[in-house]
Amino acid sequence: MTVVNVTDPAGNEVGEGTALAKAATLIEALPWLERFHGQTVVIKFGGHAMTDEALCFAFAQDVVFLRYAGLRPVVVHGGGPQISEHLDRLGIPSTFAAGLRVTTPETMDVVRMVLTGQVNRDVVGQINRHGPFAVGMSGEDANLLTATRALATVDGAPVDLGQVGDIAAVDPGAVRTLLADGRIPVISSVARGADGEVFNVNADTAAAAIAVALGAAKLVLLTDVAGLYADWPGPGQDDPPAGRPREVISQLDAAELATMLPGLSEGMIPKMQACLTAVRGGVPRAHVLDGRLPHAILLEIFTDSGIGTMVVPAGTGQ
Numbered sequence: 001m002t003v004v005n006v007t008d009p010a011g012n013e014v015g016e017g018t019a020l021a022k023a024a025t026l027i028e029a030l031p032w033l034e035r036f037h038g039q040t041v042v043i044k045f046g047g048h049a050m051t052d053e054a055l056c057f058a059f060a061q062d063v064v065f066l067r068y069a070g071l072r073p074v075v076v077h078g079g080g081p082q083i084s085e086h087l088d089r090l091g092i093p094s095t096f097a098a099g100l101r102v103t104t105p106e107t108m109d110v111v112r113m114v115l116t117g118q119v120n121r122d123v124v125g126q127i128n129r130h131g132p133f134a135v136g137m138s139g140e141d142a143n144l145l146t147a148t149r150a151l152a153t154v155d156g157a158p159v160d161l162g163q164v165g166d167i168a169a170v171d172p173g174a175v176r177t178l179l180a181d182g183r184i185p186v187i188s189s190v191a192r193g194a195d196g197e198v199f200n201v202n203a204d205t206a207a208a209a210i211a212v213a214l215g216a217a218k219l220v221l222l223t224d225v226a227g228l229y230a231d232w233p234g235p236g237q238d239d240p241p242a243g244r245p246r247e248v249i250s251q252l253d254a255a256e257l258a259t260m261l262p263g264l265s266e267g268m269i270p271k272m273q274a275c276l277t278a279v280r281g282g283v284p285r286a287h288v289l290d291g292r293l294p295h296a297i298l299l300e301i302f303t304d305s306g307i308g309t310m311v312v313p314a315g316t317g318q
Contacts, residue, residue: 038072045222049292135185189206205270
């Protein structure tokens, strides 16, 4: 009798039960692999996952897995913690209004340097440890993102946010070329104005606009919560109501989200607004996932149960 030992890619022996469980996981992924093969998925990388080495490594593995599985991932990133850290080192104060960083010309120089020169290179390097696919670019490159100066109000009064931009146009030609060449575009959320001024753009907003322009099958936003909570956090709440668990909404449509949006916490509004923009712009599904969970992207895309909160177009039961 011949005995065949089953080993994993690391050379460790795998028991029969473990091997069967792995096979079942692969079979569960089969219909999703078929469904999304050749489709574009835009992923906003941010939150705690960007500053935790193990989570960053797992994120890079997920993105390369998508590429090898026949999907076309596009990564859009911010870098708020890294920007704040660098500003602190330079003695430049960080000021926020309406949930956005007030960006003076001096601050914009740091934002541009950190996002495009540091964070972008770090993300590209992480992905390319698993395969030579990632190519870094800024929203300025090839006029990918064109922005106008953002307007904001706080307590009914207008607030000058400085060089903070609202996206006015997206030219995805360069991104399409990279995707056609089998590359993984990694995009920092900096945009250029029509007159050459440079703008700091919210990465969730940038990811949604790029997803719409590319006709993506999915928009995935990684954040530091499990999804959109049914009744928490609400205005003025820092903790869930006493004695009640946090209930995550697994799915809602655009009309339901539009009704809820004004009452959401300041931190969730840009993320859920990005989801709303995406599905109203033709993206079939937008997701908010907990980036603190290793391999969250694979769990959402390739399992039957999925995780986080999914937003679909109004009137759909998908």
